[in-house]
Amino acid sequence: MRHRTLLLIAAVTGLLACACGGTEAERLHRAAMREYLDPIRPGYEGRNPFWNAFATKFIYAPAFGFEPVENAVKYRFTVSHLGTSMVESPRYRKDAPTEDPEPRRVLGPGVPTGRSWSFEADSPQQSLAPVWNDIPAGRVRVTAEGLDASGRVLGKAGEREFLRDFPFRPPYNGNVRPYAEAARMAALYIHELPAIRRWLTAAEPDMTYRHNTYACKIVGATIQLEVLVAKLLPAHRE
Known part of the structure; x- marks a missing residue:
């Protein structure tokens, strides 16, 4: 199941990146709809x-x-x-x-x-x-x-x-900026959130941040995000 999902994500990413036509988009839609009939675990x-x-x-x-x-x-x-x-x-x-x-x-x-x-x-x-x-x-x-x-x-x-929930149903609007740039902007936005900056001085999560409902997951995701920021945006590495 995970393998199929990863393939679907890769296909969607390729679709958006190369702006494929409606025929290809509909083919991917039909493939996704078939996969949705397999319950997860x-x-x-x-x-x-x-x-x-x-x-x-x-x-x-x-x-x-x-x-x-x-x-x-x-x-x-x-x-x-x-x-x-x-x-x-x-x-x-x-x-x-x-x-x-x-x-x-x-x-x-x-x-x-x-x-x-x-x-x-x-x-x-x-x-x-x-x-x-x-x-x-x-x-x-x-x-x-x-x-x-x-x-x-x-x-x-x-x-x-x-x-x-809403299924994958292309075609979607084209991207307004390069995807790499959008990813860097999103990473930097999260990096600057007060709940994330709090870790510089605190040993406990900021529970006023709504996503800390599952704080242990956010801690792990925060570490991954900060490593990514250090790689992509060296000026913020320290």
Whole structure:
């Protein structure tokens, strides 16, 4: 899976860099849509648990660890579209210091739009691959119900709400500056953030920085970023 993803990223990068035509763009789009039907680390493989217990959005068709319903012989999955309304992020607080000049907006809970997709499967842990590429981006609710042989509902195996994220769909606008220059500008911007500069004098992360929700990951990413800055921008090496 990682190998295929890296190949896709390389293909996308090549597409943007050489401004390939629409035919090539559509070929890459179709290849990406096929890959999206393969769930990432589904627990039903028995090699690992379901990794997405707390995930809130998906590009690849998800599979969930829904529990079997007693006496059920099959399961009906129903995916309901809840729209794309935007609301202020609950993480944003006006009374707390923040480096964000404006509130961050996220997809709201939404209400059913009347659009839904359904299919039946032998297991409550079936991925949503049968209908995944039919579902437009937006917030959705998936419900899995256990059925008897006559199709009568015996109970609910599980339910989740999440964002069906935007897929790769070229063509995109051309770049406004060379990509190497854009990367250097982005690296220098992060390098100058107060939360990053704090490490010069502090031994603990700045928890007013919203991305420090996972501080251990940010520490590792910060080290990688600073090494990159030292290589690309020698004036900032020290």
